[in-house]
Structures are given as C-alpha cells and as structure tokens.
Amino acid sequence: MIQRSLTLFGGLFVLILVVGWVMGLPFTSSRLVEAAAYALIALGLNIQWGYGGLFNFGIMGFLMVGGAAVTFISYPINPDFWGSDGPMMLGRALLAFAIGALLVLAARQAHRVGITGKWKGALTVLAWFVAYVLYRSQLDPAAAYIESAGGGWVGGLGAHPVLGWLFGGVLAAGIAYVIGKICLGLRTDYLAIATIGISEIIRALIKNMDWLTRGTLTVSPIPWPTPLPQNYQAGGMDIASSLLLARAGYLVLALVILAAVMWLISRAYAGPWGRMMRAIRDNHIAASSMGKNVTARQLEIFVFGSVLMGIGGAMLVSFVQIFDPSSYQPINHTFLIWVMVIVGGAGNNWGALFGAVLLWLIWVISEPLSKAIFDMVSYWSTNVGWGAIPEIEARSAQMRVFVLGLVITIALRFAPKGLIPEVVKREG
Amino acid sequence: MTEIIFFINQVVISGLVLGCIYALGAIGITLIFGILRFAHFAHSELMTGGAFIAFLLASAFAAWGIVTPIPTGFVVLPIAMVLAAILALGIDKGFYAPLRKRGAKPVTLLIASIGVTLMVQGLIRLFFGAGSYSFFENEPKEIFRIDTSALGSTRPLVITEPQVLMILVTLVSVIALHFFLTRSRLGKAMRAMADNADLAQVSGINTALVVRVTWVIAGALGCMAGTMLALDVTLKPDLAFNIILPIFAAAIVGGLGQAYGAIAGGLLIGFAETLAVFNWTMLFRPLNAILPDWAQLPSTLALVPTEYKLTVAFVILVITLLVRPTGIFKGASS
Amino acid sequence: MPLIELKHVVGGYGGAPILNGVNMAIEKSDIGVIVGPNGAGKSTTLKAIFGLLKVTGGTIEFGGENIANSLPDKLVPRGLSFVPQEKNVFTSMSVEENLEMGAFTRKDDFKATMAWVYEMFPVLGEKRRQPAGELSGGQRQMVAMGRALMSKPSLLMLDEPSAGLSPRYVIEIFETIQRVNAEGVGILMVEQNARQALAFATKGFVLASGQNRFTGTGAELIADPEVAKSFLGG
Incomplete structure (x- = not known):
C-alpha cells in the first residue's frame, strides 16, 4: 500500500518535471501554485465526501464566496464610496434586513399567541414576502446610488491578503452552516441537486451585485501576500527570475498552509473524532442508535470542508489577481474537484492530494497536448490531400472537458476506489 | 385590454413554451429515476445531442434542396428522436450498464453520469465549436400577429410558428405517453418496475427490456425538448446544460418517479420563472389613473430582477425539498 | 417423475453458503410445506429455486431439466411462480x-x-x-397470489403467506391454497404457523442449518415426538 503510494507520487513528480521541461518553468510554477490551492479544496471535499459521505455539488459557490471575501478584505479602500451617502444607505438596507428577519422569526413563533396550522403557514409566507419587499425597497436604491454616484462599488478594506483568506474561510463556514441546516437531512441525490441549486444562486448573486462585488466588471489587481514579480524587478532583477522567485514565495506560503491543514486533519481523523465520523458514514442508523448526534456531526463536517474550500478559492483569486464572477463554471469548479477526489481516492487525504495535483496537471496540459496532436494530424492530412483541420486553437481548448469526462469514466470502471484508496482499519 | 394581451404574450405564451420544454426533459429524468434509481445528470447532453442531430438532419435537408411547409426542424424531429434514442441506449450500454452489473451504488451512477455529461459536451464542442447555430438560416421563422383590435387592444397577440407547433407536439406526446403507460403491456411493466423492481422481476417481467424502453423514451423526449429549445432560441453546446437544474427542479417538485408530476412540475417551474420576472406595472398601469399621486406604480415592479430568472427554479426546488421532499405528487421515497 | 426435484442444493449470496445440501421432491398433487427455525434457509430455498441467489452445487430439476441459476423471466413461462413474503x-x-x-x-x-x-x-x-x-x-x-396464478403455473411457491395476518385470514388463505392445489397446481410454501400448515401438507420438510433434518408427510411430522419437541414448540 505504502509502496504503491510512493510509486504514484514518484510518477507524479516525474510528470511535473516533464511538464516543467516541455512547457517551461514560469508556466509550471504557476500551475503548481494553483495545484496547491486545488489540493486544499480537494481536501475539503474529501472531508465532506470521503469522511462524511456528504454529497456536496456546490463547491463552485464556496470558491466564489472565498474569492469575493478576499477582494473585500485585501483590495485597497475605495474613498469615493466611504465619502458618499452609500454607507448610510447600506446601513438602512441592513436595518431593513434585520427588521425583516425579526418579522419572519416572529411569524414562526405565532403559535404562542394561538395562531396555528394553516394560518401560521400563511402568516410565515406573508412575513417572508413583507421582509423581502422591505429589504428590496432599501437595497435597490442603495445599489443604484453606489453604482452610479457612490464610487461604483464598496471597494476593499486594504488589509493583508492572508486575513482575506481567513475571512474567505469564515464566510464559507457561515454559508455552509446555513446550507447544512437546511439540506443535510436530504437524501444523497437530493442533497447533490440542492447544493448545485444553492451554488447557482450564490453565483447569480455575486455576478449581479455590482455594488458589492463589481460583478462582471471584475476586480483587479488584487494584492499578493508575498512580494510580486514587479517588486523584485524594481530591485533590478530580470523578468524571468523575478517571476520564478515571486511564484516560489507564493508556493511556499501555500504549501505551508497545505501541510498544516494536512497534519491537522490527519491527526483528527486518526483520533476518536475520525472513528465516529467513519461510523456515521458507514452506518447511519447504528451510529444514531448508539446515541451519536448524527446530524450535528454531519453539519460539523460540512462546515469544516467548506472552510477549506473557501480558503482555497480565496488563494486562487489572490494568485491570479483578478476576481471575475463570470469565469466560474460548474465544470471547472465543481466537477473537476470531484474528479480529483474520486480518481485520487475518496477517504484518503494523500489520495485527494495526489488526485488534485494530477488532475490539475492533466486539465492544464490537455489543451496544449491536444493542440500538438491536432497539428500533427493536420500536417498529415494536408500531406495526403485531405486538407488541414480547421480552427485547431478553438477545438483544442474544448478538449479538456472531454478528457476530464474520460478520466472519471475510466476511473469509475477500473479503479472505483481511487488510485490511493482509503485504508480500512479493522478496529476492536 | 392592451395590457392583458401584453400579459398573454409575455407570461402565458412564454411560460407555456418554457414549461413544455421543462416538462419533456423532466419526464425523461423522472422515468430514469423511477426505473434505475439514480439522478441522471447527462440528460442535458441527450437533449443537446438530440438537438444537434436534428440540426445536422435539417442542414442536410436544406443542402438537398428539400423545402418543407413547416420548419424543417419539426420535419426531421422523428428521425432525430430515433437516433437520439439509439444514442441513449448506447450510453447506457457503454457507461451505466457495466456499473449496474457490478452492483454499484446509485451515487456512483450519478457521478458516472457527470462523466458522460463532460464527454458528450466535450465532443459536441470539439465538432461544433463554442458558437451558436440557428435552425432558421435557410428559412424564415414565421411569426403570427393576431390582430386583437376588435377586443380593444392596440397590441397584437404574437406567437411564432415554432411555438405553436411546439405546444401541439408536446400535447400529442404527453397524451401518447399517457396511453402508453396506462394501456400498453410494456408501459404498465414500466410502472410496475418503478413501483417495485424486485416484484417486477419475480413476476417474470423482462427488466432489461423495460430498462431499454426507458432509455428509448427518455432519449426521444429529450431530443424533442432540446430541438424545441433550439428552435425557440438558438442552438449551442451548452444549450441544455444551462437548464438541467430547472428541469431537475421540475422533476423533484412533481415527485421523482412520477411522469404526470414531471409534466405538472415543468409547467409550474416554467410559469413561475416567467411570472417572477414579469413587470407587473405593465399589467396594472391603467390603475395609475385612479391611484393617488403618492401611490403611483413604479416603472418596474417585478418580483425578482431578470438576471435572477434561473434562480427562481432553485428557490422553488429548495422550498419543495424542505416542505414536501416527495413532491406535489408523492414521489419515490427510496 | 416429480414436478420439481432438488438434489443436494448448495448456495448463498456469495461468502459462506446458506444452503448446505437441500433435497426435496414435489408432485403436481402435493402441498409441500417447509418449516424450521429462523435462519435455517427456508426462504432461501425458495429463492434458490427461483434464481434469486447463486446455486453453487447440486441440481434443481423442473420438468425434467436442470433450472438452477435460471432467472425468473425464463422460469415463469415454464410454469413456476413465486409469491414473496x-x-x-x-x-x-x-x-x-x-x-x-x-x-x-x-x-x-x-x-x-x-x-x-x-x-x-x-x-x-x-x-x-x-x-x-x-x-x-x-x-x-x-x-399477490392472484398475480402469481395469472401465469398458469404448475408449481406455486409461497413465502410465509400467513405472516402478519389475523387468525381469520390465516384460515382463509390456507383454505385457498388447498383449493388452488385441488385445481392441479403443485404448492411449495414456507410457513411459520408450522403446526397449522403441516396439518394439510402432503409433504413436510424440516430444515435446520441449510439441511434437511426430517422429511415426511405433514401428519408424520406432527406425530414425530422429536420434531414436535424441537421445531413445533412441544
């Protein structure tokens, strides 16, 4: 088992070297930073699915939340906004939100004053509606004002990016708590569809709340936690070395965080907490009859996993320095992560880590690789007189989706437990 | 009166058209769930793939110079549906049947269906690029404007030829499906297997045959829905991928496994989406004449902004899952 | 030649076999009743005949052919019917x-x-x-019985037809089973109400640990003091 893992990681290392040799160091160093962030995200999913058996198909939503959080914390302050009426108007909207929330809560307690059954239901619906109208009546003018006269959007707080990452985790945790409270009682496939639905709602919100996130106008440049290549260049360094040095700095920070997370969850999983989680996953009913609070534990695990997703999403956004809500797609940001965990080995952290790096490399090199293949075929077909393949560039760009589908299909058929499967310990 | 005609144009017709498309897609999902017990995500690709098959056939017809009185898309639809059914059978045989044979859990099949989604979508993009296509390159899209001035409206009732055909074809398919499920031996066997697969097997029902019939129906209806959507808007590789969630919402709201529920759910989601983004001021504008100045209607009075149209389906979905997870018609619970 | 004959049938769901050599023979005129303690392999025997679990040894002859491991959609047309519990x-x-x-x-x-x-x-x-x-x-x-009879079976198998029924219905169901048998359908059933069922059985089989322990007519088994003591509750 260990030997198999070592062989696989050795192979992965060779693959990285080959990619580095063929595609060049600047390309490869960027991909490695991203791979580290994806590894963090895949660990988050591994906690939820591999440990907890929770079917989270809304990863994209958590990545977006993390990304929005890091722009909010680390982007420079927008003085135009703070100097306008915007903050006050937003305050009123917040107040309206609070009043609305109180209304709904009050309606849900209506049975205490003798309103029950259908009437209580009707009252609750009415309360929701009133709260919604109240909130919209305050928020809509505030949003319109900020977008036109109030500085365009709220801007950031100008704090350190690592604080932004942490905030990404916190925000993701909060949202995961709400989603978990609502959805965790659902059956597996319903949970999958519900989480996809919620992540689409999050995407629609972030994409369209221009006053808060700048929406499709995108936010950039987002600062780095480590020195940028430009900082090194200002010191007289040449471009190639500055790129490498800066990315190496970022990579080291990402790896430190990844290692710390790995260590923490491995320790937790080996302890009583992990045993309980496995018990719950493998036998729901038995675990709950033994007095374990299954729902609370599942909520815990859902929140933990989502925190890692939020942090990973924030790290990705910081690294590319741009937050573009329209670049988020379920294929790239939900399904890709799933393929990473399944191919790597659900339930095994090393497997998830391996899968994340491997799949990210496959994902990024399938485009140049298919272009090379197409070029070769095109050259050959031109020579035999069949003419060249048209639009090779555009077609190669689409190949990675196909490759991803192919990889998951093959994995499910031939290695359903993943390349580095969960180690099943026989206890007691 | 003008306002009511506007309401019919904006809500009734577009809600009905959208509802028909959702319903046809949701029937396939619900039948597959009823028989095979897994959420088939790749249904979107059966729809998109079917639409591209129809598009290729229509282009071939145009190239051969065949001119049809109704839009070619509808003429080639039966052939496209047969091909899409074969595609569906092939996908099952190639990807799902081996996993079922191994006794894989429904969750594994769900993930496999994601893999199929990615592969089919990748292939479609590989051959057709990421751009969009129209069925009406070589023929006009006829638009009927029914003069309603006799009713005192200054606006005509507007409906396109594809929309009329679409509603008719959906109606015919739904009635045909109803008779299939309640009158034919195989249809009843399908209901029996959805009800109790073990007992169906014990009764000697050829379950493999029922599974094949299910894929044929799902593929054919999916092709119909996809082609119609492409005829109503435009054809692109992510045509149905973008609406697979509202379709799932329709199937769940109707109760997974319930064919009639899927139809009701489809129409419900279709109308809910159009009603939610409808600007009510357009309907109630005449009231401004009798309302006092301070209570004049604002220029836009929609429940949700248009950008959030798709989220309406998700909100309905989440509420359904919370309040009545079995759907409005009691769906399969296991 | 009996309608159905099980010769030393071994089988299970993969893993350790549940049936370790079951022998039975039923004529068209017979009502066969299988009794025995929980986990003896009573229902499993019926399922093995009906192809619902893997038979790894022995033969099941029905109409002169070995039908072991045939699936229901092949068995039902040949005259075999099953009513699950x-x-x-x-x-x-x-x-x-x-x-x-x-x-x-x-x-x-x-x-x-x-x-x-x-x-x-x-x-x-x-x-x-x-x-x-x-x-x-x-x-x-x-x-359920009506459904199973619709294929005009020559052998009807019932898995605990009286389970969960009120005493009045138990009597009614047992009477119906005898009526069906009188119309020329062989019966093989598993019963918990052992004494009651053996009373009208023409063949009785006591199974334990997946093997025949006692075989005889229903009356013989009821009369056998050892069977009565160990399997019929005294």
Whole structure:
C-alpha cells in the first residue's frame, strides 16, 4: 500500500518535471501554485465526501464566496464610496434586513399567541414576502446610488491578503452552516441537486451585485501576500527570475498552509473524532442508535470542508489577481474537484492530494497536448490531400472537458476506489 | 385590454413554451429515476445531442434542396428522436450498464453520469465549436400577429410558428405517453418496475427490456425538448446544460418517479420563472389613473430582477425539498 | 417423475453458503410445506429455486431439466411462480393491473385466467379498479397470489403467506391454497404457523442449518415426538 503510494507520487513528480521541461518553468510554477490551492479544496471535499459521505455539488459557490471575501478584505479602500451617502444607505438596507428577519422569526413563533396550522403557514409566507419587499425597497436604491454616484462599488478594506483568506474561510463556514441546516437531512441525490441549486444562486448573486462585488466588471489587481514579480524587478532583477522567485514565495506560503491543514486533519481523523465520523458514514442508523448526534456531526463536517474550500478559492483569486464572477463554471469548479477526489481516492487525504495535483496537471496540459496532436494530424492530412483541420486553437481548448469526462469514466470502471484508496482499519 | 394581451404574450405564451420544454426533459429524468434509481445528470447532453442531430438532419435537408411547409426542424424531429434514442441506449450500454452489473451504488451512477455529461459536451464542442447555430438560416421563422383590435387592444397577440407547433407536439406526446403507460403491456411493466423492481422481476417481467424502453423514451423526449429549445432560441453546446437544474427542479417538485408530476412540475417551474420576472406595472398601469399621486406604480415592479430568472427554479426546488421532499405528487421515497 | 426435484442444493449470496445440501421432491398433487427455525434457509430455498441467489452445487430439476441459476423471466413461462413474503403487490397499480403483470410472460389471451382468479377471490373482482396499496393485508395477500396464478403455473411457491395476518385470514388463505392445489397446481410454501400448515401438507420438510433434518408427510411430522419437541414448540 505504502509502496504503491510512493510509486504514484514518484510518477507524479516525474510528470511535473516533464511538464516543467516541455512547457517551461514560469508556466509550471504557476500551475503548481494553483495545484496547491486545488489540493486544499480537494481536501475539503474529501472531508465532506470521503469522511462524511456528504454529497456536496456546490463547491463552485464556496470558491466564489472565498474569492469575493478576499477582494473585500485585501483590495485597497475605495474613498469615493466611504465619502458618499452609500454607507448610510447600506446601513438602512441592513436595518431593513434585520427588521425583516425579526418579522419572519416572529411569524414562526405565532403559535404562542394561538395562531396555528394553516394560518401560521400563511402568516410565515406573508412575513417572508413583507421582509423581502422591505429589504428590496432599501437595497435597490442603495445599489443604484453606489453604482452610479457612490464610487461604483464598496471597494476593499486594504488589509493583508492572508486575513482575506481567513475571512474567505469564515464566510464559507457561515454559508455552509446555513446550507447544512437546511439540506443535510436530504437524501444523497437530493442533497447533490440542492447544493448545485444553492451554488447557482450564490453565483447569480455575486455576478449581479455590482455594488458589492463589481460583478462582471471584475476586480483587479488584487494584492499578493508575498512580494510580486514587479517588486523584485524594481530591485533590478530580470523578468524571468523575478517571476520564478515571486511564484516560489507564493508556493511556499501555500504549501505551508497545505501541510498544516494536512497534519491537522490527519491527526483528527486518526483520533476518536475520525472513528465516529467513519461510523456515521458507514452506518447511519447504528451510529444514531448508539446515541451519536448524527446530524450535528454531519453539519460539523460540512462546515469544516467548506472552510477549506473557501480558503482555497480565496488563494486562487489572490494568485491570479483578478476576481471575475463570470469565469466560474460548474465544470471547472465543481466537477473537476470531484474528479480529483474520486480518481485520487475518496477517504484518503494523500489520495485527494495526489488526485488534485494530477488532475490539475492533466486539465492544464490537455489543451496544449491536444493542440500538438491536432497539428500533427493536420500536417498529415494536408500531406495526403485531405486538407488541414480547421480552427485547431478553438477545438483544442474544448478538449479538456472531454478528457476530464474520460478520466472519471475510466476511473469509475477500473479503479472505483481511487488510485490511493482509503485504508480500512479493522478496529476492536 | 392592451395590457392583458401584453400579459398573454409575455407570461402565458412564454411560460407555456418554457414549461413544455421543462416538462419533456423532466419526464425523461423522472422515468430514469423511477426505473434505475439514480439522478441522471447527462440528460442535458441527450437533449443537446438530440438537438444537434436534428440540426445536422435539417442542414442536410436544406443542402438537398428539400423545402418543407413547416420548419424543417419539426420535419426531421422523428428521425432525430430515433437516433437520439439509439444514442441513449448506447450510453447506457457503454457507461451505466457495466456499473449496474457490478452492483454499484446509485451515487456512483450519478457521478458516472457527470462523466458522460463532460464527454458528450466535450465532443459536441470539439465538432461544433463554442458558437451558436440557428435552425432558421435557410428559412424564415414565421411569426403570427393576431390582430386583437376588435377586443380593444392596440397590441397584437404574437406567437411564432415554432411555438405553436411546439405546444401541439408536446400535447400529442404527453397524451401518447399517457396511453402508453396506462394501456400498453410494456408501459404498465414500466410502472410496475418503478413501483417495485424486485416484484417486477419475480413476476417474470423482462427488466432489461423495460430498462431499454426507458432509455428509448427518455432519449426521444429529450431530443424533442432540446430541438424545441433550439428552435425557440438558438442552438449551442451548452444549450441544455444551462437548464438541467430547472428541469431537475421540475422533476423533484412533481415527485421523482412520477411522469404526470414531471409534466405538472415543468409547467409550474416554467410559469413561475416567467411570472417572477414579469413587470407587473405593465399589467396594472391603467390603475395609475385612479391611484393617488403618492401611490403611483413604479416603472418596474417585478418580483425578482431578470438576471435572477434561473434562480427562481432553485428557490422553488429548495422550498419543495424542505416542505414536501416527495413532491406535489408523492414521489419515490427510496 | 416429480414436478420439481432438488438434489443436494448448495448456495448463498456469495461468502459462506446458506444452503448446505437441500433435497426435496414435489408432485403436481402435493402441498409441500417447509418449516424450521429462523435462519435455517427456508426462504432461501425458495429463492434458490427461483434464481434469486447463486446455486453453487447440486441440481434443481423442473420438468425434467436442470433450472438452477435460471432467472425468473425464463422460469415463469415454464410454469413456476413465486409469491414473496413482503412487498408482494404493486401498490400504485390497480388490482387488475397487478394481475396483468402476473401474465406479462404470456402471449395468449389471459381473460379466462383472470376470470378464474376473480372466481377464486371474489373480493378482488369487486375492487379490481382500486390501487392495491389501499387494500387490507389479507386482500393484498390475495392480490399477490392472484398475480402469481395469472401465469398458469404448475408449481406455486409461497413465502410465509400467513405472516402478519389475523387468525381469520390465516384460515382463509390456507383454505385457498388447498383449493388452488385441488385445481392441479403443485404448492411449495414456507410457513411459520408450522403446526397449522403441516396439518394439510402432503409433504413436510424440516430444515435446520441449510439441511434437511426430517422429511415426511405433514401428519408424520406432527406425530414425530422429536420434531414436535424441537421445531413445533412441544
């Protein structure tokens, strides 16, 4: 088992070297930073699915939340906004939100004053509606004002990016708590569809709340936690070395965080907490009859996993320095992560880590690789007189989706437990 | 009166058209769930793939110079549906049947269906690029404007030829499906297997045959829905991928496994989406004449902004899952 | 030649076998009753005959051919029918549709068989349009038996037909089984109400640990002091 893992990681290392040799160091160093962030995200999913058996198909939503959080914390302050009426108007909207929330809560307690059954239901619906109208009546003018006269959007707080990452985790945790409270009682496939639905709602919100996130106008440049290549260049360094040095700095920070997370969850999983989680996953009913609070534990695990997703999403956004809500797609940001965990080995952290790096490399090199293949075929077909393949560039760009589908299909058929499967310990 | 005609144009017709498309897609999902017990995500690709098959056939017809009185898309639809059914059978045989044979859990099949989604979508993009296509390159899209001035409206009732055909074809398919499920031996066997697969097997029902019939129906209806959507808007590789969630919402709201529920759910989601983004001021504008100045209607009075149209389906979905997870018609619970 | 003959059948769900050599022979005129403690392999024997679990040894001869590991859609047309213990009706379908499903493998006209079933169970004729899920436990058992009879079987297998029924219905179901047998259908059933069932059984089999312990006519087994002591509760 260990030997198999070592062989696989050795192979992965060779693959990285080959990619580095063929595609060049600047390309490869960027991909490695991203791979580290994806590894963090895949660990988050591994906690939820591999440990907890929770079917989270809304990863994209958590990545977006993390990304929005890091722009909010680390982007420079927008003085135009703070100097306008915007903050006050937003305050009123917040107040309206609070009043609305109180209304709904009050309606849900209506049975205490003798309103029950259908009437209580009707009252609750009415309360929701009133709260919604109240909130919209305050928020809509505030949003319109900020977008036109109030500085365009709220801007950031100008704090350190690592604080932004942490905030990404916190925000993701909060949202995961709400989603978990609502959805965790659902059956597996319903949970999958519900989480996809919620992540689409999050995407629609972030994409369209221009006053808060700048929406499709995108936010950039987002600062780095480590020195940028430009900082090194200002010191007289040449471009190639500055790129490498800066990315190496970022990579080291990402790896430190990844290692710390790995260590923490491995320790937790080996302890009583992990045993309980496995018990719950493998036998729901038995675990709950033994007095374990299954729902609370599942909520815990859902929140933990989502925190890692939020942090990973924030790290990705910081690294590319741009937050573009329209670049988020379920294929790239939900399904890709799933393929990473399944191919790597659900339930095994090393497997998830391996899968994340491997799949990210496959994902990024399938485009140049298919272009090379197409070029070769095109050259050959031109020579035999069949003419060249048209639009090779555009077609190669689409190949990675196909490759991803192919990889998951093959994995499910031939290695359903993943390349580095969960180690099943026989206890007691 | 003008306002009511506007309401019919904006809500009734577009809600009905959208509802028909959702319903046809949701029937396939619900039948597959009823028989095979897994959420088939790749249904979107059966729809998109079917639409591209129809598009290729229509282009071939145009190239051969065949001119049809109704839009070619509808003429080639039966052939496209047969091909899409074969595609569906092939996908099952190639990807799902081996996993079922191994006794894989429904969750594994769900993930496999994601893999199929990615592969089919990748292939479609590989051959057709990421751009969009129209069925009406070589023929006009006829638009009927029914003069309603006799009713005192200054606006005509507007409906396109594809929309009329679409509603008719959906109606015919739904009635045909109803008779299939309640009158034919195989249809009843399908209901029996959805009800109790073990007992169906014990009764000697050829379950493999029922599974094949299910894929044929799902593929054919999916092709119909996809082609119609492409005829109503435009054809692109992510045509149905973008609406697979509202379709799932329709199937769940109707109760997974319930064919009639899927139809009701489809129409419900279709109308809910159009009603939610409808600007009510357009309907109630005449009231401004009798309302006092301070209570004049604002220029836009929609429940949700248009950008959030798709989220309406998700909100309905989440509420359904919370309040009545079995759907409005009691769906399969296991 | 008996209608069905099990010779030293071994089988299980993968892993350790549950049946370790079961022998049985049933004639067309027989009512065979299998009794025994929990986990003895009673229901498993019926399932093994019906191809619902893997038979790894021995033979099951039916109509002169070895049918071991054949699937139901092949067995039903050959004259074998099975009524499972639980979930044995299609709850969302009407009584008549349930019966039609029993006749799925038949290509000929089955109206006469349906009339025969309604004659046997008049209450089903009255409720033919009602969903089977709305019927009482006893009536459901009748639907299940009616469904199994629709394929005109030569051997009807029943898994604990009296389970969960009130005493009045138990008597009724047992009477019906004897009536069906009188019409020329061989019966092989598993029963918990052992004493009651053996009273009318022409063949009785006591299974324990997946093997025959005692075999004889129903009356013989009831009379056997050892059987009575160990398996019939004294």
